[in-house]
Amino acid sequence: MISNKKTIFIMILVFITISCGLPKKEYQRVSALRDKVNKYEEIKTFAQSDFDIAEKGFAEADIIMKEENKDEAKKAKQLLLEAETNYNAVLDKGLEPYSEIIKKQMDESFTNAQEIKADVMYGDEYSKAETMYNEANSLYNAEKKDYKVMVEKLYNTKEAYLTLYNKVKEDFNKSDEALNKVKERLANLENMVKEIETLEKEQ
Incomplete structure (x- = not known):
């Protein structure tokens, strides 16, 4: 009898603990969803009021979660x-x-990477980006579109080409910097030679 009462008590205690616990799973899930929405910067402009309401509610919940306020x-x-x-x-x-905005951005990133010769500098990475580009275009041109999948692919492809462009540009900047240093040293050396020649003439 005592054992049964003890079991019931434990079950009630577990139920209360679960009921009063902070909604961590919901918090993680909604945080991931929020990150996705914010990643697509311009998307909120098509549903601004929904976005504002979501942000306000999430901000309140975020405070409760971070303060670990179980009463709330x-x-x-x-x-x-x-x-x-x-x-x-x-x-x-x-x-x-x-999807129309991100498609345009993807095409611009592709063109920029192509013009800066990213395929020469980073062949393997460019080849992977090219595969992504073809897949993204196939999804975009499909008769039946899965916009969640398509937009994610368009976005990732844009980012892949943008990363390549930035890497090549950084390499060029480093090369220019190195070249300028060489020119500076040559100029200094030339000045030293002129000074030596002047001293020799004076002697």
């Missing part, structure tokens, strides 16, 4: 679920029009 756990969960609904609304409303 229920409120935090509700805020997170509401924020999740609104972040998803931003994606639902914004992915299609945003």
Whole structure:
């Protein structure tokens, strides 16, 4: 009898602990969703009110979670679920029009990387980016579009070409810097030679 009471007590205690615990899973899930929405910078402009509501709710929940305020756990969960609904609304409303923006950005990144000869400097990485580019275009030109998958691919391809462009540009800048140092040393050496010649003439 005592054993049964003890078991019931433990079960009640576990239930209370779970019920009153902070909504960590929801927090992680909504944080990841928020990161995705914020990654696509212009997307919020197509559902600004939904985005603003989501951000406000998430900010309140974020304070509760960071302060580990278990008394507000229920409120935090509700805020997170509401924020999740609104972040998803931003994606639902914004992915299609945003896909045109990110497609243009991807094409610009591709052109910039091509013009700076990234394929010569970083052949393997350029080849991978080229594969991504072809896949992204296939998704974009498909009759039935999965906008979540397509936009992610367009974005990642844009970033791949942008990374290549920046790496090549940095290499060029380093080369220019090294060349300028050589020119400076040669100029100094030339001045030293002139000074020596002047001294020899004076003697």
